[in-house]
Amino acid sequence: MIDAGELIGPRILPSGPPIGQTGGHFDYRPYQSVPTNPGDSQWYWYATGLMAMADGVPDVIKRSREVMRMGATQLKISGGGGVSSVYDPLDVSQYTFEELKAFVEVAETYNTYVASHLFSDAAVQTAIKAGIKSVEHGFLMSRETMEMMKEFDVWLSVQPLLDDEDGFSFDDPTSQQKWIDVTNGTDQTYTLAKEIGVKVAFGTDILFDPRLAERQGAFLAKLQRWYTPFEILKMATSTNAELLALSGPRHPYQQGPLGVIAEGAYADLILVNGNPLENINLLADPHGNFDLIMKDGVIYKTALD
Numbered sequence: 001m002i003d004a005g006e007l008i009g010p011r012i013l014p015s016g017p018p019i020g021q022t023g024g025h026f027d028y029r030p031y032q033s034v035p036t037n038p039g040d041s042q043w044y045w046y047a048t049g050l051m052a053m054a055d056g057v058p059d060v061i062k063r064s065r066e067v068m069r070m071g072a073t074q075l076k077i078s079g080g081g082g083v084s085s086v087y088d089p090l091d092v093s094q095y096t097f098e099e100l101k102a103f104v105e106v107a108e109t110y111n112t113y114v115a116s117h118l119f120s121d122a123a124v125q126t127a128i129k130a131g132i133k134s135v136e137h138g139f140l141m142s143r144e145t146m147e148m149m150k151e152f153d154v155w156l157s158v159q160p161l162l163d164d165e166d167g168f169s170f171d172d173p174t175s176q177q178k179w180i181d182v183t184n185g186t187d188q189t190y191t192l193a194k195e196i197g198v199k200v201a202f203g204t205d206i207l208f209d210p211r212l213a214e215r216q217g218a219f220l221a222k223l224q225r226w227y228t229p230f231e232i233l234k235m236a237t238s239t240n241a242e243l244l245a246l247s248g249p250r251h252p253y254q255q256g257p258l259g260v261i262a263e264g265a266y267a268d269l270i271l272v273n274g275n276p277l278e279n280i281n282l283l284a285d286p287h288g289n290f291d292l293i294m295k296d297g298v299i300y301k302t303a304l305d
Contacts, residue, residue, distance in 0.1 A: 003252065008300065011253060011268075013244050015076035015115065016067040017052040019060075019103070024094040025082035025117055026051045057102045060095075064106035073247040075107050079116040079132070080123030083178040084170065084207075090140065090178055093123040100130035111248040115157065119182065121145045128152050133246055136203060139185035146196045155243050156193050157203040160222040162186055166215060190226040201243045202236045218284040229280040267297040271304070 002009035020026030022034070028051070029043050045051050049070065054063035064075055079095055081088040088094065095103075100116075107114045108131075115134035118124045124135055124145050134155040135141075141149075149156060161168075163183045170176045193200050202220060206212045223232045241259030245251060257265045271292035274282045282289045293301040 011258070011295075013073040013247060013252065014071065015074055016070045016072035017046075017049045018076040018078065018117070019052045019054050019063050019067065020078040021094050021099075022053065022055050023087040025078035025080070025085045025088055027053065027087055028085060054099075057098055060099050060102040061106055064103055068106070068110050068112075072112075073244075073250040073252065074112045075103055075114045076136075077103055077114060077116050077132075078118075079127045080118045080120055081178075082117060082119075083168075083175055083182055086172060086174065090181060091120055091122075093120070093126060097126055097130055100127055100132065104131035110250060112250045113246045124149075128154055134201075134243065137182075137205070139182045139189050141185075141189065141192075143192055143196070146192045146198055149198050150196050153199070155199045155201055155246075156189075157201040157243065158189060158193070159203045159205045160186065160190070160219055160225070161205065162222070166212060166218070168209070168212075187225075190223075194226060199239075199243070200235060201240050202232075215284075217286045221280050221284045224280050229277050232280055233276060267294060269294040273303075 001007045002012065018026050022036075028045065033043060041047065046053055052063050052067060054060045067075060077095070077100075079093065079100060081090040081092040081094070083090075103114050113133040114131070115136055116127050116132045117136045118127055118138055119140045121140070121142050121144070124138060124141055125148060127135070128148055132154070134157050135149065136157050138156050138158055139161075148154075161183050163180055167183070168179055170179060190200075192198075202223070204216060204219070206216070206219075220232060220236055223235070227235070238259035241257065244258070253266065255266070258268070261269070269292070270290055272282055273289045273291045276282045290301065291303040292299060
């Protein structure tokens with residue numbers, strides 16, 4: 001609807017419902033939902049396509065094809081434990097190698113790739129060997145795993161999540177502790193990735209708080225702990241566009257390049273009141289400092305005379 005002009009919104013390369021295993025990161029069903037039987041109807045979140053579940057290679061293949069049928073540009077899966085979910089400790093690896101390989105094989109038949117939620121060394125290394133191309137988060141990885149990502153040309157899509165004024169709060173004390181464990185690894189993740197030369201994208205993972213969604217620019221500015229303002233701006237624009245280009249012919253925006261200012265590129269522009277190359281903190285206040293917002297040559301905001 002956005003691309004057809006019926007709604008105002010950003011460019012979206014949708015993964016569709018993320019796919020996980022029983023007891024995995026995308027299993028938010030009530031405790032009493034197992035054991036299941038073949039004749040059981042799908043849980044509401046799965047039936048409505050918010051998330052998807054697959055166990056075993058045949059199920060993985062079917063669910064992946066269903067998601068691509070829905071119009072996904074790439075597959076998003078969970079290959080390891082998560083913070084907000086209650087059944088999977090952070091150290092747990094999810095999906096066997098054969099299951100992970102099946103995800104990759106389906107994606108390759110559609111000429112696209114697999115992005116996987118991952119944290120730990122074991123989970124990341126297995127996923128890389130299976131052929132996934134983007135590690136989402138990865139806060140608990142060692143140097144050895146980072147070097148493996150570099151060798152296999154795997155992207156790191158990561159967020160500057162810290163246990164600071166923007167830290168997430170969870171009702172479940174186990175999830176809150178997992179949050180602390182994960183954010184304790186943020187500094188090392190960025191430091192090692194930059195040192196080793198892993199391709200890093202600016203990821204966003206703000207799901208639980210509408211107030212935090214307004215702070216995307218502030219999260220971008222937090223990257224100055226590890227990167228120069230130029231490196232930050234490049235990451236959020238042309239570098240992120242390079243990652244999205246892995247979706248190949250599934251990419252919905254084929255008329256020109258994204259994330260660059262060049263003849264023939266999409267006219268997606270933001271004019272900042274000030275110089276973010278000197279003061280990246282300007283991005284933390286988009287309402288006050290973004291004087292013009294243009295998408296595809298159409299101006300959606302202007303504070304210019």
